[in-house]
Amino acid sequence: MLKKKILISGNEAIAQGAIQAGCRFYAGYPITPQNELIAYMSKHMPKYGVFIQAESELAAINMVYGAAAAGERAMTSSSSPGISLKQEGISYIAGARLPAVIVNIMRGGPGLGNIAPAQSDYFQATRGGGHGDYHLIVLAPGSVQEAYDLTQISFDLADKYRIPVMILGDGILGQMMEPVQLSNKLIKASTYKKWALTGCQGRKPNIVKSFFLREGALEEANLKLQRNYEIIRKKEERFESLFLSDARVILVAYGTMARIAKSAISRLRNAGNKVGLIRPVSLWPFPQKPFNLKNKKVKYLVIEMSYGQMLEDVKLTVGDMRKVEFLGRSGGGVPNEEQIINKVNQLL
Amino acid sequence: MEKIFKRCPSLYDLPTHYCPGCGHGVAHRLVAEVVDALDIREKTIGVAPVGCAVVAYDYWNFDCSEAAHGRALAVATAIKRVRPQNIVFTYQGDGDLAAIGTNETIHAANRGENLSVIFINNAVYGMTGGQLAPTTLLGQKTSTSIEGREKRAHGFPLKISEMLALLPGVCYIERVSLESPIEVLKAKRAIKQAFENQINNLGFSLVEILSSCPTYWGLSPKESLDWIREVMQKEFPLGRIK
Numbered sequence: 001m002l003k004k005k006i007l008i009s010g011n012e013a014i015a016q017g018a019i020q021a022g023c024r025f026y027a028g029y030p031i032t033p034q035n036e037l038i039a040y041m042s043k044h045m046p047k048y049g050v051f052i053q054a055e056s057e058l059a060a061i062n063m064v065y066g067a068a069a070a071g072e073r074a075m076t077s078s079s080s081p082g083i084s085l086k087q088e089g090i091s092y093i094a095g096a097r098l099p100a101v102i103v104n105i106m107r108g109g110p111g112l113g114n115i116a117p118a119q120s121d122y123f124q125a126t127r128g129g130g131h132g133d134y135h136l137i138v139l140a141p142g143s144v145q146e147a148y149d150l151t152q153i154s155f156d157l158a159d160k161y162r163i164p165v166m167i168l169g170d171g172i173l174g175q176m177m178e179p180v181q182l183s184n185k186l187i188k189a190s191t192y193k194k195w196a197l198t199g200c201q202g203r204k205p206n207i208v209k210s211f212f213l214r215e216g217a218l219e220e221a222n223l224k225l226q227r228n229y230e231i232i233r234k235k236e237e238r239f240e241s242l243f244l245s246d247a248r249v250i251l252v253a254y255g256t257m258a259r260i261a262k263s264a265i266s267r268l269r270n271a272g273n274k275v276g277l278i279r280p281v282s283l284w285p286f287p288q289k290p291f292n293l294k295n296k297k298v299k300y301l302v303i304e305m306s307y308g309q310m311l312e313d314v315k316l317t318v319g320d321m322r323k324v325e326f327l328g329r330s331g332g333g334v335p336n337e338e339q340i341i342n343k344v345n346q347l348l
Numbered sequence: 349m350e351k352i353f354k355r356c357p358s359l360y361d362l363p364t365h366y367c368p369g370c371g372h373g374v375a376h377r378l379v380a381e382v383v384d385a386l387d388i389r390e391k392t393i394g395v396a397p398v399g400c401a402v403v404a405y406d407y408w409n410f411d412c413s414e415a416a417h418g419r420a421l422a423v424a425t426a427i428k429r430v431r432p433q434n435i436v437f438t439y440q441g442d443g444d445l446a447a448i449g450t451n452e453t454i455h456a457a458n459r460g461e462n463l464s465v466i467f468i469n470n471a472v473y474g475m476t477g478g479q480l481a482p483t484t485l486l487g488q489k490t491s492t493s494i495e496g497r498e499k500r501a502h503g504f505p506l507k508i509s510e511m512l513a514l515l516p517g518v519c520y521i522e523r524v525s526l527e528s529p530i531e532v533l534k535a536k537r538a539i540k541q542a543f544e545n546q547i548n549n550l551g552f553s554l555v556e557i558l559s560s561c562p563t564y565w566g567l568s569p570k571e572s573l574d575w576i577r578e579v580m581q582k583e584f585p586l587g588r589i590k
Contacts, residue, residue: 050429055455062419066426069413197411199391207405209414
């Protein structure tokens, strides 16, 4: 593959990143605003692996479960209502300790909602989403380039920790086109996985399962998951921060929302206001380090395309002694620069 | 003295958890015998259902995956597509294959996935306490149809095998029964056919096995076999459907 910059949408960048990262199985079901992803996969995946347009989101995620159980790097993508359908399979993937990548290009909800960009699936993504005590690693790209890069990283993380990884974007990120620097990397073969179902030649049979009936066995399995999560919490925080050293007000936003926040910050700082940014890139684990600041009087303003979801994680992180304000819109509404600047001016 | 009958290598030497008279133990053994007869144990991957047979992998000596309730054929589809050199089969009950998993069943069949399906029809949900299944007979009493299945309230017994036979992607469907030794032998032949079809890349094969559930039929093991022969086989006639 040539090392070059191309103009590409977020949805296509995620698909291209996945293929280069060695994804060899994709199953999906059409839903707006992620249709460019499934179309890109249908065109390009057959050269490298298997593409299936599944009969439903349920089938798609369970196909991913099967491909992952057989040891291949596997991915599915959807948007909010479709991700709700996938929760059954995601819980089984987490319980069976399978690596997989799930893309959610969020739209408005609840219910059928609309097809406008939103961030209202934050709780669902960061709290597990389906039944049982489990987590996904959740990565939130803020640009098309980052969507491409993080997708590749997500396959490595999924394999390393045997965990489902979610790429959480919104409809703007999915459909917006930006120049992307493609890497030369192309992983061709899947890495050997000793637990994978390949036929038991020369070894004892492998079993992929999440059912532990014997007394104490499920607790034991769940504690293994928890120990894995503890390591991930310590090692896999990702974030971007700006102007934290002098900031009196720190904006906290992720994904598309963080880009609007950056524009507002640049205007505010040009006017002499000391404003900074924390952009969580990993939403689970939620970054702790950037909030550990010497300035105890700093105020936080959490900005979301939802009504106070990431806000809870910020409050849990900074505790009761810090002032945490909120600005959010949802259902197709996006907080704009003026609204952010007005809110910051009230806090300064 | 020469040993002419022994446990087959694809079956562990373990007592099963199944109720006395249940057909699962026989069906597990038939699958194991066919896997050994075709010498494919080391490349076989089984997909176990949700239901009484969820722990089938505790008895089979080859690679297995669990699947969520009804999703076995989605899971198996992907395993076979990424590992076409392996032999992949699902083992599913009537609730799994013909109620919650109807969609996955029909579409895997319609795509002509090169898979073998072992479909256990015992006309009842066994694991959860004997509720009405899609294949429950009219008049049959279950814990959720205590006066018997009534067509206006519950619909008719679903003949999923006949439905699937309409699809061009399907290569082979046969209904067999475990009610007598001769029928058990015929069942084994059908299972072997379904596996051979996959080895020969012929597409989707399904064997529906009429199997007893004495516990939730409220019958003795012997009466259950009689009931399969005298009642169940009238609604679900045996033989090659496609």
